Amino acid sequence: MHPFATEVQELSGQNLSRCYQCKKCTAGCPTVSWYEWPNHGVVRMIQRGMRDALLGSKTIWMCVGCDTCGTRCPNGIYLGPIMDALRSLARREGRRVPEPAVLAFHEAFLASARRFGRVHEATMLAAYKLKTRDFLTDLGVGLKLFAKGKIPVLPKGIQGKAEVEKIFRLGGRAAGRRGG
Amino acid sequence: MELSYYPGCTAHSTAWEFNESTEGVFRALGWRLRELPDWNCCGGASAHTMDRVVGLGLPARNLAIAQRMGRDVLVPCAGCYNNVQKARAALEAGDPDARKIEDTLGFRWGKGVGVLSLLDWLERPGVIEALKAGVKRPLQGLKVVAYYGCQLVRPPRVTGRRSWENPTTLERACEAVGAQALDWSYKVDCCGADLGITHPDRAEALCSGLVARAREAGAQAVVVSCGLCQANLDMRQKGQGLPVLYVTELLGAALGVPGREKWWKKHLVDPSPLFR
Numbered sequence: 426m427h428p429f430a431t432e433v434q435e436l437s438g439q440n441l442s443r444c445y446q447c448k449k450c451t452a453g454c455p456t457v458s459w460y461e462w463p464n465h466g467v468v469r470m471i472q473r474g475m476r477d478a479l480l481g482s483k484t485i486w487m488c489v490g491c492d493t494c495g496t497r498c499p500n501g502i503y504l505g506p507i508m509d510a511l512r513s514l515a516r517r518e519g520r521r522v523p524e525p526a527v528l529a530f531h532e533a534f535l536a537s538a539r540r541f542g543r544v545h546e547a548t549m550l551a552a553y554k555l556k557t558r559d560f561l562t563d564l565g566v567g568l569k570l571f572a573k574g575k576i577p578v579l580p581k582g583i584q585g586k587a588e589v590e591k592i593f594r595l596g597g598r599a600a601g602r603r604g605g
Numbered sequence: 606m607e608l609s610y611y612p613g614c615t616a617h618s619t620a621w622e623f624n625e626s627t628e629g630v631f632r633a634l635g636w637r638l639r640e641l642p643d644w645n646c647c648g649g650a651s652a653h654t655m656d657r658v659v660g661l662g663l664p665a666r667n668l669a670i671a672q673r674m675g676r677d678v679l680v681p682c683a684g685c686y687n688n689v690q691k692a693r694a695a696l697e698a699g700d701p702d703a704r705k706i707e708d709t710l711g712f713r714w715g716k717g718v719g720v721l722s723l724l725d726w727l728e729r730p731g732v733i734e735a736l737k738a739g740v741k742r743p744l745q746g747l748k749v750v751a752y753y754g755c756q757l758v759r760p761p762r763v764t765g766r767r768s769w770e771n772p773t774t775l776e777r778a779c780e781a782v783g784a785q786a787l788d789w790s791y792k793v794d795c796c797g798a799d800l801g802i803t804h805p806d807r808a809e810a811l812c813s814g815l816v817a818r819a820r821e822a823g824a825q826a827v828v829v830s831c832g833l834c835q836a837n838l839d840m841r842q843k844g845q846g847l848p849v850l851y852v853t854e855l856l857g858a859a860l861g862v863p864g865r866e867k868w869w870k871k872h873l874v875d876p877s878p879l880f881r
Contacts, residue, residue, distance in 0.1 A: 592662035
């Protein structure tokens with residue numbers, strides 16, 4: 426097996442050797458139309474050790490982890506944890522992320538969880554908008570939700586913030602820096 | 606009958622009416638929900654996406670609190686439920702990352718406690734019967750489709766679901782209070798999750814398709830049990846005007862839970878005409 430395949434297997438806990446390219450994963454994937462390659466192709470690429478192509482791809486950032494592929498796979502291979510592993514590797518290696526909005530959202534979300542212990546949507550979304558420099562998309566929907574009193578203005582922190590911080594420190598650099 | 610309760614971050618914001626209606630329905634049926642003290646964010650879709658240890662660690666802290674409280678914990682939000690169940694599975698399997706997390710937080714997952722979604726609760730003996738007996742305003746004539754999405758059912762080894770392609774628990778609950786639950790083929794398709802924020806056009810392609818299929822089936826509303834599914838389907842249906850209800854709102858309306866008029870005001874597509 427290619428060393429890259431071994432690495433992804435260990436990180437994801439998925440046995441890639443079981444794949445026999447039946448394409449059931451691709452058939453059920455809700456986001457495959459926004460991937461560069463179909464799901465079964467991703468498995469093959471990992472087996473072939475195509476590290477640069479995969480870690481620099483949009484594909485790994487477009488998977489939303491719905492677990493349809495793995496649930497239907499006759500060999501029990503879940504692409505969700507594999508995509509998680511590929512994203513972690515891409516971040517660890519400091520690769521450019523071709524889906525900046527997705528990265529900005531996850532970073533803003535985790536920064537909020539880290540700072541308050543719970544996610545505060547108003548400040549999280551403001552941080553996300555600042556990172557993407559896109560203030561107009563969904564402004565209308567955001568204002569409607571705000572008008573319905575759905576987005577509280579002030580954040581409330583929890584008592585156990587120090588424990589939450591310990592969890593983030595135990596995790597790797599991929600989860601972002603404090604307040605970042 | 607008492608359960609610990611994990612509301613999740615959206616309970617106090619975008620899913621306010623989910624929290625209110627959940628508390629209302631449980632109260633009406635004589636169940637007591639005790640909110641977990643000082644619970645933290647489950648990590649949403651972001652923690653596991655960026656770092657496995659953080660993805661397991663955040664829900665593990667809530668499980669440690671739940672174990673201390675000693676009661677099974679209800680997690681109505683599908684996204685939170687899935688994260689908590691994945692952390693529980695890792696703790697129970699003695700996963701090396703889970704061990705590190707236990708050491709860091711200073712706890713051991715021992716006998717543990719059960720983690721319940723609303724589906725798990727609805728399947729508890731006597732709950733459907735209690736719903737039937739508690740109906741004050743039967744919803745006769747109301748046609749709905751139940752939408753489960755991803756996280757309540759998949760992966761079955763984590764959720765413990767026996768039926769993951771065609772679950773029927775929400776349908777049984779809707780019918781218990783007099784509504785008609787229609788059959789359709791899209792109940793476990795994905796709504797696009799956080800694409801609703803990062804790629805609204807793509808979430809709209811998925812959600813408007815789902816809502817169109819629900820209308821085709823003849824539904825007057827879609828019934829869900831997830832804050833993100835509700836927000837996506839309600840916001841991103843391209844003006845088709847189909848209300849998207851939390852299952853607890855539908856049940857609460859039939860049980861006559863007070864304050865329900867306030868729930869309808871939180872929706873972008875107004876469901877109140879369904880209950881006049």
